[in-house]
Amino acid sequence: QVRLVESGGGLVQAGGSLRLSCAASGRTFSNYATGWFRQAPGKEREFVAAISWITSTIYADSVKGRFTISRDNTKNTVNLQMNSLKPEDTAVYYCAAKKDYVLSYKGEDYDYWGQGTQVTVSS
Numbered sequence: 001q002v003r004l005v006e007s008g009g010g011l012v013q014a015g016g017s018l019r020l021s022c023a024a025s026g027r028t029f030s031n032y033a034t035g036w037f038r039q040a041p042g043k044e045r046e047f048v049a050a051i052s053w054i055t056s057t058i059y060a061d062s063v064k065g066r067f068t069i070s071r072d073n074t075k076n077t078v079n080l081q082m083n084s085l086k087p088e089d090t091a092v093y094y095c096a097a098k099k100d101y102v103l104s105y106k107g108e109d110y111d112y113w114g115q116g117t118q119v120t121v122s123s
Helices: none
Strands: 003-007 010-013 018-025 034-039 046-051 057-059 067-072 077-082 091-097 117-122
Touching: 003 091, 018 034, 018 091, 018 117, 034 067, 034 077, 046 067, 046 077, 057 067
Parallel strands: 010 117
Antiparallel strands: 003 018, 018 077, 034 046, 034 091, 046 057, 067 077, 091 117
């Protein structure tokens, strides 16, 4: 069974930056689309960003221009660089992976999920 472990979350002031990492074990991320989702208190899970095996990327409008997703197949990790953080970015962030290589905005298309890492942005 594949395991995904997120790290890098924490407390940061508005305007600050954090870098989240997702490490995989059990199988490689190579050739499979991966993504980040988040869930804030009282809200449903929402898409943040995704990256394909050919390094095509898609982003939610709310984070476009501020967040950058990347993949390092050598280290078997997917990263999310978050800049210019806002209080509304506060959420638990989840890493997810698909069994195929097609980009998707929809969480239902993803097969593997991490336990999440808390990101809190204070004003």
